[in-house]
Amino acid sequence: MTSPPVTPALELDGVSFAYGRVPVLHDVSLQVIEGQFVAVVGGNGSGKTTLMKLALGLLRPTAGRVRLFGTPLESFRSWNEIGYVPQRAMAASALPVSVDEVVASGLAAKARPFGRRRPEELARIEHVVELLGLDRSRRSRMSELSGGQQQRALIARALVTAPRLLIMDEPTAGVDADARDVLRDSLEHLVDVEGMAVVYVSHDPEGFAGLADRVVEVCAGQVGVDVPTVAPRAAVDMG
Numbered sequence: 001m002t003s004p005p006v007t008p009a010l011e012l013d014g015v016s017f018a019y020g021r022v023p024v025l026h027d028v029s030l031q032v033i034e035g036q037f038v039a040v041v042g043g044n045g046s047g048k049t050t051l052m053k054l055a056l057g058l059l060r061p062t063a064g065r066v067r068l069f070g071t072p073l074e075s076f077r078s079w080n081e082i083g084y085v086p087q088r089a090m091a092a093s094a095l096p097v098s099v100d101e102v103v104a105s106g107l108a109a110k111a112r113p114f115g116r117r118r119p120e121e122l123a124r125i126e127h128v129v130e131l132l133g134l135d136r137s138r139r140s141r142m143s144e145l146s147g148g149q150q151q152r153a154l155i156a157r158a159l160v161t162a163p164r165l166l167i168m169d170e171p172t173a174g175v176d177a178d179a180r181d182v183l184r185d186s187l188e189h190l191v192d193v194e195g196m197a198v199v200y201v202s203h204d205p206e207g208f209a210g211l212a213d214r215v216v217e218v219c220a221g222q223v224g225v226d227v228p229t230v231a232p233r234a235a236v237d238m239g
């Protein structure tokens with residue numbers, strides 16, 4: 001018996017993109033299904049961030065199609081199912097807002113009048129803040145935190161909706177090994193137990209070692225065949 005077809009969480013189909021006349025990606029196809037962790041590697045300027053922005057509709061492809069959970073990007077509305085940690089998002093850190101406010105802003109799509117939060121939303125904020133080791137900094141302003149603590153707050157923000165697809169662009173840049181390991185452990189749980197799909201761009205293989213089902217490389221405008229940069233999860237599990 002064959003299993004029913006699985007709708008990918010993310011699907012790029014023949015996507016090309018150029019900034020003006022400068023081509024960056026050419027005829028790229030990629031599928032990420034729920035419960036799958038795909039690491040994306042590639043040199044500086046190869047087009048990884050551009051690829052993530054295309055997946056999120058922040059950039060429009062010059063050719064090809066993007067679908068989120070089977071819905072063409074143009075008509076996709078369920079943005080609280082998508083978490084995003086942008087690369088170098090620390091510009092947000094100069095804002096005079098507290099850690100709690102940054103994390104809660106991830107729930108903006110579900111915001112209620114007068115900022116009142118449902119008990120389950122407050123519990124979720126509490127949970128992700130603890131998960132990322134930020135309990136003691138909750139009332140601190142972002143500008144009072146270290147770079148690594150700020151980055152943790154942005155990761156917590158992306159997780160607060162319990163997304164079904166999480167796109168992270170260099171999430172561990174600037175964070176210490178402890179925070180990286182906390183993130184890895186929580187991602188492992190979210191992928192294996194909750195079936196979340198993850199796309200994880202990184203130059204640091206330690207962040208996804210033993211976690212990634214697939215590692216793909218962006219190179220010369222293409223998303224290359226899976227590269228054996230690290231042992232895939234199945235292989236690690238056997239060992």
Ligand SMILES: Nc1ncnc2c1ncn2[C@@H]1O[C@H](COP(=O)(O)OP(=O)(O)OP(=O)(O)O)[C@@H](O)[C@H]1O
Pocket residue numbers: 019024042043044045046047048049050051087
């Ligand atoms: N807004 C922009 N306008 C014009 N060109 C851009 C823009 N953003 C990126 N580029 C160019 O597109 C190419 C891909 O950039 P991108 O940021 O996607 O690379 P990356 O793989 O994420 O690199 P890194 O590892 O340094 O983060 C680079 O040559 C870059 O100079």
Ligand SMILES: [Mg+2]
Pocket residue numbers: 048049050087169
């Ligand atoms: Mg980048």
